[in-house]
Amino acid sequence: MSDYDSIENDLDDDFDFEFIDKKTGEKIKCDLKLNGWKIYNITSKNETLENKYGKFEIIKKDLSSDKSKPVLVAMAGFSTKSFCGSATRIIENLDKIEEKFSAIYILKYDDTKFGSLQKDACGKRDTLKEHFSKDHIFSDEEIEEIYQPETDLNNELGTIVDKILRAIGLTKVHLLGKCAGGGVAIHTFTKSEIYDALYLGVPASPTDVKHLLDKNISDKIFIFGWDSRDAYPFNWGKKSNQEIERYRETMKQLESNNKVILEEFETGDENESKYHEIPSGLFDLIIEYN
Numbered sequence: 001m002s003d004y005d006s007i008e009n010d011l012d013d014d015f016d017f018e019f020i021d022k023k024t025g026e027k028i029k030c031d032l033k034l035n036g037w038k039i040y041n042i043t044s045k046n047e048t049l050e051n052k053y054g055k056f057e058i059i060k061k062d063l064s065s066d067k068s069k070p071v072l073v074a075m076a077g078f079s080t081k082s083f084c085g086s087a088t089r090i091i092e093n094l095d096k097i098e099e100k101f102s103a104i105y106i107l108k109y110d111d112t113k114f115g116s117l118q119k120d121a122c123g124k125r126d127t128l129k130e131h132f133s134k135d136h137i138f139s140d141e142e143i144e145e146i147y148q149p150e151t152d153l154n155n156e157l158g159t160i161v162d163k164i165l166r167a168i169g170l171t172k173v174h175l176l177g178k179c180a181g182g183g184v185a186i187h188t189f190t191k192s193e194i195y196d197a198l199y200l201g202v203p204a205s206p207t208d209v210k211h212l213l214d215k216n217i218s219d220k221i222f223i224f225g226w227d228s229r230d231a232y233p234f235n236w237g238k239k240s241n242q243e244i245e246r247y248r249e250t251m252k253q254l255e256s257n258n259k260v261i262l263e264e265f266e267t268g269d270e271n272e273s274k275y276h277e278i279p280s281g282l283f284d285l286i287i288e289y290n
Contacts, residue, residue, distance in 0.1 A: 011037040011059065019080035019111070030084035033091055037061045039108075042164055053160070054110025059087070063098040070172040070196060072101045072286075073165060075181030075188075078109050085277050086178050086201070093283040100287050101174070107161070107181070140246075147207040150183070154208060158187025165194065172196055174221075174286075178278050179232070183208040190215045197221035199286055201278030202230055202240070209250050217254070221289060224251060225263040225282035229275040240276075261285065 011034040018029050040058045043050035050056070076086035087106055090097065097104055132142070144151075161184060165173060174197040177185025182200045186208045189198045197220060200209070212222070224247065231239040244264070251262040265281040 009039050009041075011035070011039050017080055017084055017108075019084065028081075030080070030087070032084070032087050034059070040168075049160075054112060056110065056164070057108040058105050058164075059108060060103060060105045061094075062103050063094075064102040067102055069100065069102040070174050071103045071105065071170055072097060072174050072176060073105045073107070073170070074176040075107045075161070075178070075185050077179035077181055078111070080108075080111050082179060082181070083108050086181075089278045089280065093280055096283045096287050105170075144207050144210075147205055150205065151207055151211070154180070154183035155187045157184045158189075158191060161188045162191035166192060170194060174199065176201060176278070176286075178202050179276065186211055189217075189220075195220070197223070197286075199282060200224045200226070201282055202226050202232070202276055209247060213250065213253055221259045222254065223261045223263065223282070223285050223289060225261075225265060225279055225285055227266045227275045227277075227279045228264045229266055230277075232276050259289070261289065 016029045016031065018027055038060050040060065041055060042058060043053060043056040074086060074090060076082040083106070090104065090106065094104070165188075171194050173195050175185040175189055175195060176199045177183070178201040182202065183205060185198060185200070189195045190211070198217075200223070209224070226240075228241050228244065231241050233239050248262065251260060254260045263282070263285060265279045266275075
């Protein structure tokens with residue numbers, strides 16, 4: 001028996017994921033159209049894994065019997081709300097996805113356990129940040145030092161995700177990451193040879209993106225697509241749409257690989273949270289680029 005054996009169940013349109021809105025305390029149902037999808041509880045037979053990471057689930061939909069096609073594995077942020085947002089956007093674009101992929105997998109984390117791990121890492125980050133004055137302008141080196149606890153966490157989770165995906169027999173894997181899931185996807189991408197492409201739907205931390213500079217991805221596809229109205233607040237006092245030059249610099253250093261693309265889908269200064277999501281335009285690029 002593998003450490004990552006799973007329990008499989010069928011889903012239908014009546015199945016609901018729920019999360020608590022942190023601002024209102026209201027319980028919100030995530031109304032996904034899941035008829036024909038399956039859900040796998042990955043940690044159910046691994047007590048050690050479940051004690052540390054909680055319930056680790058994957059929802060899956062087969063799209064084609066053509067096994068020569070790659071599979072797409074998507075990772076949202078660590079909350080059920082983030083999962084619901086990404087799953088909704090993916091389902092909206094399923095007709096595009098099935099042109100290229102034989103199956104789609106979406107990872108679902110345990111809010112409580114993953115939230116606790118993230119909170120611990122962020123606490124270490126904030127302790128490091130307290131050594132600087134409020135108006136301090138951070139250098140690249142200082143930002144990397146401050147975000148090292150989160151980078152370490154994403155690397156740890158990337159190792160676990162890679163083991164799970166290999167244990168369930170996936171090959172020709174394309175990874176799609178959003179927010180914190182983008183950081184995990186970056187570190188997963190560098191763990192083994194089963195990964196052929198990496199797509200980032202909204203900015204992961206610039207420090208995670210820079211991790212790719214130390215890796216040989218010359219034969220891989222890397223597409224970084226985002227809505228430039230996305231104003232996710234980073235801890236060092238800037239929002240993600242104010243950090244585009246950091247991302248551009250990293251992408252420039254990676255540009256010797258002609259399969260590296262940075263795409264900005266919109267312009268503007270709106271700060272609405274709806275822009276912190278996988279852009280629909282990214283799916284067009286994913287389908288177009290081989």
